Amino acid sequence: MNEITGFRRNDGKVGIRNHVLVLPTVSCVNGVASRIGKAVPEAVAVTHGHGCGRGGPRDIEILFRILTGMMKNPNVGAVVLIGLGCEVSNVKNLAPMIADTGKPITILNVQEDGGSLKTAAKGIEAAKSYVAALGAQKRQPIAWEELLIAIECGGSDAMSGVTANVAMGAVSDWLVDRGATVMFGENTEMIGTAHVLARRAKDRKTGEEIEKMVDRAEVLTRDIMGELASLVISPGNMDGGMSSIAEKSMGCIVKGGTSVIHEVVDYGAVPARSGLVLQDGPGYDADSMSGFAASGAQLMFFSTGRGTPAGFPTVPVIKVASNSRVYRAMEDDIDVNAGLLVEGKSLGELREEMIERMVRVINGEPTKPEANDMGVFTFMTIHPPF
């Protein structure tokens, strides 16, 4: 029983959730979004620390890509966009970027709509009416080809690359076989394995892009960390049995499975191809997940060995523990215990359970981070603020 359902959007995309997103364009108006979120708990109100103060073209590109990507994400059915008025990512620049989705959007500006309280009141009214309208929308059958599923690992331990990431890799291969798009990223955690990934590339050009991406990540790591760069493989990693950076990275990239790699996708950009694709994005989980969401991911898997409860506001995140100890210690935060792989459960058996759980989640069952409201939204920047 692998029938999956979702919500069809005007732009042809499908969501597996039907969220009303309340999004501030800039941190100065975070409080307005929070106020709306408190008054309309069915809506997803997010806050963030960005929107102004960074002038470099790359940072501005990322800012616009992530904010528009948040609104375009297929799990979002309607948007209440809260602007200030004088910020870089103001609504006049942002709103046209999502016009082609045909998504209902209410645009407010604190400087023009009477200040924070009156703007919040207008936003509350809009959010309530969207919640009612989306509540009437029915789920329809969808196909695996319509899904983008991202794979993340964070708060890893020595077993992450042995149990949880291997299990997620098996699910990833299953998804790719069914025509889904699977994305993983964390370029710093590919260091030492560029040749392995490049060998799996669809063509030579894609292979070269993979090599370049991992080289850049390595150079950047050395530039920033200097002599400490070797700590990318830390004494703790070594105590856990990792003997080389390549071994550590293999344990990381195994989470994407063994399929052909079709594309290197820039941070937060929308993939042009289906199958397995790589995000050229950071290893930091929260930033990485925002990139996936902006790329259009409707669902994520996230392995953890030390135990991070983090999810994403608009995207269900299935948490996978790498060991039974952390699963038991944080049972309310973790969906799947891959630690059972070392207690007699076979990989095939665990994979089937993960697929069943994934189908239920796609069809509406909340993941632990969703149930606990543990979504976090922040994103990568290159330069410090001015």
Added chain:
Amino acid sequence: MTNALTDTVLIINSKDNVGVALRDLKAGERVVAAGEERFPLLEDIPASHKVALKDIGEAEEIIKYGETVGVSTKEIKRGSWVHTHNLESRRWKK
């Protein structure tokens, strides 16, 4: 399907010449992988560390995940612990 014998070592890829200890293992204990009893351990192996699945010569590739994760710096007998004392990274040498 649950394995009849509980595995003590995980072999991730059939090409691998090292397996991963699934708990702290003692010298003399027999390796059980994929439900099958194999060979005795020559030394203690801490949980999540690597054990040689076959005799490995000096300067041979250490294969895990079906890929090279380092090169042996000395001969490694089957059942031995494989780590930084007998494996050298090809990059980021410390």
